Amino acid sequence: DAGVTQSPTHLIKTRGQQVTLRCSPISGHKSVSWYQQVLGQGPQFIFQYYEKEERGRGNFPDRFSARQFPNYSSELNVNALLLGDSALYLCASSLGGGGAPRTDTQYFGPGTRLTVL
């Protein structure tokens, strides 16, 4: 079975530009989460979507936005890029629900490495 896929693998942009990152979840998964990982740190939560609705937003500026499509794939958009946005952007998918037992174990894609010059 295919895992979480992300595109592109690598991306180089300049300050002020805009970028769109894409994610396809594992088949049957209805929730997608986005994380940013900078060198030496753990992943930081950006957004979570479930059934096309935003379910949560992390402490990131409004330059970051996302959406989920009817086929549960997702896009992360970052406007007005800053040097500090250089990071590995990770997408994770899960079945979605919490419940007991929890069914929201998140499975990560390989990430998109964004470099802002």
Place this chain on the structure above:
Amino acid sequence: DQQVKQNSPSLSVQEGRISILNCDYTNSMFDYFLWYKKYPAEGPTFLISISSIKDKNEDGRFTVFLNKSAKHLSLHIVPSQPGDSAVYFCAASAGTSGTYKYIFGTGTRLKVLA
């Protein structure tokens, strides 16, 4: 405010011995805990999870222990293998928040020596 802490940046263990990775948390609302392994240039790979209603969960060579009173969890790998060399992240989630976002620690780099 670092809600999930991995205080050991690195750990070296001989092949065949036990590896113990530790994680501390501060938020008593966390009710689901996970361990991920990460190789360079790859995304984190899910290893094992534990619900707050349990204190131990095993999956093959991997066992996770949860001590809620101490707000501490640990991952035991027995026996350790060279292929286990990677960065290990613990993560925690508060299901009551309705978001199910994961809060990650900063990671521990494990090196298993042949």
